Amino acid sequence: MFPGNFEYVRAGNLKEALTLLSGEDCKALAGGHSLIPLLKQRLAQPAKLVDISGLDELKGVTVEAGKARVGALTTHRELAASEALQGAAQVLSEAASKVGDPQVRNRGTLGGNIAHADPASDLPAVLLALDAEVSIVGPNGSRSTKADGFFSGLMDTDLAENEVISHVEFSSLGAGDASAYCKFEHPASGYAICGAAAVIRGSEVRLAFNGVAAVPFLASAVGDSLSGSDLSDAAIDSALSALEHDDPLSDLHASAEYRLHLAKVYGGRALRAARDRRG
Ligand SMILES: Cc1cc2nc3c(=O)[nH]c(=O)nc-3n(C[C@H](O)[C@H](O)[C@H](O)COP(=O)(O)OP(=O)(O)OC[C@H]3O[C@@H](n4cnc5c(N)ncnc54)[C@H](O)[C@@H]3O)c2cc1C
Structure with missing residues (x-):
């Protein structure tokens, strides 16, 4: 798989990068680990790549x-x-x-x-x-x-x-706060079939997911129900039992139903890990 032709320029500073990107059909290139595969599959065909990877700022x-x-x-x-x-x-x-x-x-x-x-x-x-x-x-x-x-x-x-x-x-999180990330990953790429991020800040709890739907989302109802709670296993399980999504992803890796199941399991793991890390 070979990309189509494109012009390649390396920006020396942020101002120059913005000028270079102001033309038609330009794309910034950072680590290249998502963009280059897209170029090779011709799913992206920009006329110019502006390499920003050297910008120390x-x-x-x-x-x-x-x-x-x-x-x-x-x-x-x-x-x-x-x-x-x-x-x-x-x-x-x-x-x-x-x-x-x-x-x-x-x-x-x-x-x-x-x-x-x-x-x-x-x-x-x-x-x-x-x-x-x-x-x-x-x-x-x-x-x-x-x-x-x-x-x-x-x-x-x-x-x-x-x-x-x-x-x-x-x-930044302070003393007594804690956080954790748990994921069920694709065995070949490592990408998240379901990834759960939990943050406990004082009495506030926030839980968000990757992989479950087309757009990452905050499980606000779960966070609200756990905020101010004792974060016991029973409280976490009860909050997660109500977790829903209107339109979960469904593909050859995992059905919508399985993804929602994973969200409850990995959401629970992330919340418990964060809880247990608190000082
Ligand atoms: C084999 C493989 C396994 C992977 N596994 C995982 C995984 O498990 N989990 C995971 O999260 N990711 C995974 N990735 C993706 C990896 O994290 C990418 O590095 C990342 O998604 C893109 O970062 P990049 O710096 O490489 O961006 P690039 O590929 O350089 O750019 C990606 C896109 O972002 C734009 N862009 C880049 N930087 C900026 C910026 N500062 N401002 C505006 N636009 C910008 C580019 O124009 C392009 O559209 C995997 C990739 C590969 C190849």
């Missing part, structure tokens, strides 16, 4: 004054290894450590993962559970949007073609 994790900021070009390996994230958002490191294989984790990035918005990706639900904001830069300046509004459809987001995700931001 979009890399790294900082945790300061109760806020965590993660650059879009931070790789899955860096997320998994980040000591700062162990306290601020273990769920993000944990999910990144379960992405694909070492090659994918070495090259693939947070920004590429959420921009690609594959329903089976691991990081979207994590951002929903953390109530993260996605920061975006484009020709008209910068803007930010809640992760909850960012994912808009099957492999579709709020991002315009000539915009670049610069970073994501969220309130």
Whole structure:
């Protein structure tokens, strides 16, 4: 499988990347682990690829004054290894450590993962559970949007073609808070057939899923019913028993009914793991 012809340019800084992306039919290239397979299958045929992978201003994790900021070009390996994230958002490191294989984790990035918005990706639900904001830069300046509004459809987001995700931001977890990510993965690719991200922040509980539906979603009714509860096994099981979705995915890997079953099982595992990690 060979891609069609395209022009390749490497951006030296973010301003240059935005200028290069302002033309017709351009695409940003980060780790290439989602885009290059699409090019090879000719499911994407951009005229120009703008390689943003060298932009240092979009890399790294900082945790300061109760806020965590993660650059879009931070790789899955860096997320998994980040000591700062162990306290601020273990769920993000944990999910990144379960992405694909070492090659994918070495090259693939947070920004590429959420921009690609594959329903089976691991990081979207994590951002929903953390109530993260996605920061975006484009020709008209910068803007930010809640992760909850960012994912808009099957492999579709709020991002315009000539915009670049610069970073994501969220309130870091504190003492007594905890989080966890559990997934039922595809045995060959590692992609999530069902991935559950749980965050317990004070008395608030948030649970979100990848893989179960075309768009990652926050299980608000489950979170609401557990917020302020004793998070006993009985409370978790009872909250999850009411978990529903209007339109679960159904394909050769798992039927809709099985996916919903997995969501209850893996949602329960993520919630219990987070509960048991609390100090
Ligand atoms: C064998 C294999 C197994 C995998 N397994 C998993 C898995 O288990 N879980 C999982 O979550 N993922 C998995 N992936 C996908 C992997 O995580 C990708 O790396 C990731 O989805 C895309 O990140 P990237 O940096 O490689 O993006 P690219 O492939 O470079 O880009 C993907 C898309 O995002 C856009 N983009 C990239 N960066 C930005 C940015 N900063 N701003 C705006 N748009 C941007 C590109 O234009 C393109 O449309 C797997 C991939 C492979 C090849």
